[in-house]
Amino acid sequence: MTNAALTKKKRYTQSLWVTVCSLFTAITVGTLLFLFYWIVVGGAEVISWSFITQMPEQNMTAGGIWPALVGTVYVSLLTIAISVPLGIGAAIYLNEYAKQGRLVRLIRLSIRNLSGVPSIVYGLFGLGLFAATFGFGRSLIAAALTLAIMVLPWVITGAEEALKAVPRSFREGGLALGATRWQMIRQLVLPSAIPGMATGSILGLARAAGETAPIILTGAAYYLPIIPHDIKEQFMALPYHLYILATQHSETATVRPIAYGTALVLILLVILLNSVAIFIRNYYRRKNEWL
Amino acid sequence: MGIKEVEPVQINVKEQFEARVSESVRDVFQVEELSLWYGTNQALNSISFSVKEKQVTAIIGPSGCGKSTFLKTLNRMVELNTNVQTRGSIIYQDVDVFDPKVNLVELRSAIGMVFQKPNPFAKSIFDNVAFGPKIHGVRNKKKLKEVVELCLKRVGLWDEVKDRLNDSALSLSGGQQQRLCIARCLAVEPEVILMDEPTSALDPISSAKVENLIEELKELYSIVVVTHNMQQAARISDHTAFFLHGELVEYDRTDRIFSNPQDQRTKDYVTGRFG
Ligand SMILES: Nc1ncnc2c1ncn2[C@@H]1O[C@H](COP(=O)(O)OP(=O)(O)OP(=O)(O)O)[C@@H](O)[C@H]1O
Ligand SMILES: [Mg+2]
Numbered sequence: 040m041t042n043a044a045l046t047k048k049k050r051y052t053q054s055l056w057v058t059v060c061s062l063f064t065a066i067t068v069g070t071l072l073f074l075f076y077w078i079v080v081g082g083a084e085v086i087s088w089s090f091i092t093q094m095p096e097q098n099m100t101a102g103g104i105w106p107a108l109v110g111t112v113y114v115s116l117l118t119i120a121i122s123v124p125l126g127i128g129a130a131i132y133l134n135e136y137a138k139q140g141r142l143v144r145l146i147r148l149s150i151r152n153l154s155g156v157p158s159i160v161y162g163l164f165g166l167g168l169f170a171a172t173f174g175f176g177r178s179l180i181a182a183a184l185t186l187a188i189m190v191l192p193w194v195i196t197g198a199e200e201a202l203k204a205v206p207r208s209f210r211e212g213g214l215a216l217g218a219t220r221w222q223m224i225r226q227l228v229l230p231s232a233i234p235g236m237a238t239g240s241i242l243g244l245a246r247a248a249g250e251t252a253p254i255i256l257t258g259a260a261y262y263l264p265i266i267p268h269d270i271k272e273q274f275m276a277l278p279y280h281l282y283i284l285a286t287q288h289s290e291t292a293t294v295r296p297i298a299y300g301t302a303l304v305l306i307l308l309v310i311l312l313n314s315v316a317i318f319i320r321n322y323y324r325r326k327n328e329w330l
Numbered sequence: 331m332g333i334k335e336v337e338p339v340q341i342n343v344k345e346q347f348e349a350r351v352s353e354s355v356r357d358v359f360q361v362e363e364l365s366l367w368y369g370t371n372q373a374l375n376s377i378s379f380s381v382k383e384k385q386v387t388a389i390i391g392p393s394g395c396g397k398s399t400f401l402k403t404l405n406r407m408v409e410l411n412t413n414v415q416t417r418g419s420i421i422y423q424d425v426d427v428f429d430p431k432v433n434l435v436e437l438r439s440a441i442g443m444v445f446q447k448p449n450p451f452a453k454s455i456f457d458n459v460a461f462g463p464k465i466h467g468v469r470n471k472k473k474l475k476e477v478v479e480l481c482l483k484r485v486g487l488w489d490e491v492k493d494r495l496n497d498s499a500l501s502l503s504g505g506q507q508q509r510l511c512i513a514r515c516l517a518v519e520p521e522v523i524l525m526d527e528p529t530s531a532l533d534p535i536s537s538a539k540v541e542n543l544i545e546e547l548k549e550l551y552s553i554v555v556v557t558h559n560m561q562q563a564a565r566i567s568d569h570t571a572f573f574l575h576g577e578l579v580e581y582d583r584t585d586r587i588f589s590n591p592q593d594q595r596t597k598d599y600v601t602g603r604f605g
Contacts, residue, residue, distance in 0.1 A: 139412060208449035212511070215407055216462045216518055217439030226461070227451055 075306070082303030085296045091304065094264040099284065100293050104301050109266050110179075110259070110274035111248055111308070117183030117270065118190065118247045123240050125187070126194030130236075133195070134202040135224055154192035161189040162253035170257055180270040182258035189253060190243035197239015201232040234323035241316035245309045251278040261287075277305040356383040358522055358552045359404060363418035366396075366403060368411060372576060373399045376418065379571060379581040381522075386544060386553045388567035388584065390560065392599070395573040397556040398446075401524050404554065405441040406434060423521075439466065442520035446527040448507035450499035450514075455482075455491050458499045458510055462518035481513040485543055505536025512543065523547065525555040529562065541566050560600055564588050572596045 093103030137143045165185025166177075175181040205228045213223035251259075260273040261283060267274045284298035285291065291298075359381035366374040373396045381387050389397045402408035404420060406427060420427040427437065439462075450458050459478040460468075468474055478495070482488040487509045491502070499510055508528060515523060525544070529537035544553060544566050557563050563570055563584065570587040572580045572595075580587060580596040591597045 206449075208445065208447065209451055211407065211410065211445065212449045212451060212514075213461075214410070215405065215438055215443040215445075216465070216514065217435045217437075218461075218465045219435055222465045226465070231452055 078299060078302050078306060081296065081299030082301075085300035086303055090300055095262070096264075099262060099288065099297070100290060104277065104280060104297070104304065106264055106266055107275040107277045107280040107301065108304065108308075111277040111305075113267065113274060114179055114183050114186065114254065114258075114276060115244055115248045117179060118186040119240060119244050121183060121187035122191050122194050122243060123236075126191050126240070126243075127198045127236055129191075129195050130198030130202060131224060134199050135220070135228070150192045150195050154196070157252075158189060158250055159252040159256075161185055162256035164188070165253055165257040175271060177256075177258045177273055178271045179258055179267055179274050182254045182274070183270075185253045185257045186247040186250060189250070190247050193243040193246065194236075194240050197242065198232070198236045201235025201239065202228060204235060205231045234319050238316045238320045241312050241319070245312040245316070248312065249278055249305060249309055251276075251282055255279055255282075277301055277308070281305065355385065357381065358383045358422065359554075360421040361418070362421070364400075364403065364420060365417045366399060366408065367415045368399075369413045374403070375576040377573075377578045378418075379578060381552065381554055382569060383552050384548060384550070385568040386548050386555060386566050388563035388570045389554065389556045389573060390558070390563050390570060390599070391573035391579075393558075396576040397573055398526050400573065401443075401526050401554060401556055404522075404524055405438050405443055406432075407438070407443065439518050440520055441522045441524060442515035442518060444508070444511050444515055444523065444525040444528050447531050448504055448511050450502070450507050450510055452498065452500060454496045455499050455502070455510065456495040459514050459517050462514060466518065477517050481516045482510075484516060484547075485509040485513040486539060487513060503536070505532045505539065508532060508536065508540060509543065512540070512547075516547075520551065522552045522554065525553065527556050527558060530558060537562075560588075560602070572599060574599075 090103040091108060092105050094105055095107075096102030133143060133146065137146075162185060165181060165188070169175050169181040169184045170177050173181075175184075209227045209231065210223055213227045214220070218226070254276055258273050259276045259279040261279075263273055263275050281298055281301045284294045284301060288294050357380040361380065362378050364374055364377040365372065377400065389400065391397055399408060403416065404422075404427070408414055408416075416428060422437070422441070425432060425437075451461065453461070456478055459481050460474045463474055463477050468477070479488060479492075482491065487506060490506060491497075491510075494501075499507065502510060508531070512523075512528075528544075529540050532540065541562060544555065547553060548568075555563075555567065567584045570582065570584040571578055572587065572591075572593075574595060580591060580593045582592070587596060588600055591600060597603075
């Protein structure tokens with residue numbers, strides 16, 4: 040084969056691959072857009088201020104989604120309140136204090152693997168440990184603890200990445216001035232790592248907000264048109280509400296618009312959280328030249 | 331006939347006198363048989379010499395010969411690397427640096443360090459200098475202000491930054507950053523300052539400023555400075571140690587190292603024949 044022919048063949052192969060890849064990308068993005076369009080069109084009809092702020096009525100065939108929204112917000116906030124201190128503490132320990140060796144590598148590997156465990160397994164785990172063994176029953180706190188364990192790998196990994204991004208020169212500079220390890224971490228490393236940690240935590244939060252399986256098992260209520268006043272009470276949640284409206288309700292056709300509305304609110308909530316995370320990351324990236 | 335001709339002996343009185351003076355100066359560091367390994371890779375091999383108080387000691391040698399490693403061993407910063415093993419001893423003011431009972435916070439407060447690449451913290455100019463005093467317990471705002479002003483004045487940065495003390499230190503030029511780092515180090519009131527190629531990232535004018543600063547600082551501090559720049563070593567240092575492949579080839583007064591080195595390898599190096 041001549042040289043020219045070879046390059047021609049190469050060029051042909053290349054353009055083939057580019058086409059295939061673009062096609063796949065188009066399919067992915069297209070599906071996503073279509074899905075989003077579908078939900079927006081379906082949900083726009085019902086969504087309104089009163090839809091968001093009213094209790095469901097007449098066996099969920101009318102009224103709004105207020106308790107489900109509040110329930111999701113409560114459980115997510117609780118989840119974050121539990122998982123962020125734990126996760127950041129673990130990341131600080133693993134990254135700053137622990138002697139880097141086989142044990143730490145093993146721990147890291149386990150954490151990464153935990154993030155791949157199906158959420159239903161976390162749900163069963165939470166049901167057994169928090170609801171039953173700890174005696175919290177099916178409740179906000181049991182669900183939040185379960186979700187916290189579930190997002191912990193994300194929070195830890197995100198926080199570790201953030202810590203790793205802090206330049207070594209800060210640490211050396213601090214220690215060389217006679218700072219203790221904790222002073223160095225607290226005053227030099229953490230301020231620079233917090234944006235990255237916040238990003239990781241919010242992404243974890245977004246995931247927790249959309250999870251269904253773990254909360255069904257550990258505390259979400261089928262229909263409970265009140266706002267929970269105690270962490271040991273059950274709660275409604277958007278993803279579960281959606282699941283019920285779409286598949287479990289006796290009149291699925293009647294409640295379809297409400298289901299669309301619920302889906303739209305949930306998606307907007309998750310998009311909002313993700314945007315906040317992206318905003319924080321970009322804002323600090325611009326501010327911190329070393330990142 | 332049995333009369334031997336007497337060789338004319340030249341006695342340089344001044345040189346002998348100076349030699350005696352410099353020998354009588356107290357030692358801040360007595361390094362004995364210091365060896366160091368990174369894992370299995372030996373970086374320092376049986377280094378022995380003394381660093382004199384209130385003088386500038388230069389460490390020269392080709393890249394990778396262990397200069398930075400040696401410097402970082404003096405305040406045990408080298409231990410931040412994993413798998414570091416040392417043998418031998420470093421006596422700092424009657425204290426064995428490697429003694430497990432040594433308080434690293436105290437040691438590193440007494441032995442300041444300036445890095446090759448200026449490394450100001452992502453804080454304001456003020457907070458950079460105030461960092462050391464703060465972590466060592468100074469809370470009084472007025473006292474902190476005084477310390478910051480004093481240290482910035484001492485490094486000649488005060489007039490340049492006095493109106494922007496709350497700006498980020500990262501907004502300073504490289505030369506200013508390096509002087510800020512020196513000021514930050516002075517604020518801890520160390521006795522010794524270790525400098526690892528403090529001017530190699532700077533332009534000639536900033537370098538000259540830092541060099542002048544070093545000469546002023548030696549009134550008050552013992553200074554050990556690593557440099558790749560022969561002229562710089564000759565200009566600013568009183569003693570010079572020449573390292574090669576982790577070994578100390580020659581240690582002497584700087585004028586002798588540069589005018590009359592005893593070892594051929596030193597001679598080759600300082601005349602620029604290799605390295
Ligand atoms: N963290 C480390 N881990 C393993 N080996 C190291 C480490 N740091 C330095 N070394 C090795 O130790 C030897 C001495 O390194 P060192 O940094 O002290 O040299 P140097 O004289 O300061 O060189 P330069 O002039 O380039 O700064 C080199 O062979 C280097 O490869
Ligand atoms: Mg070096």
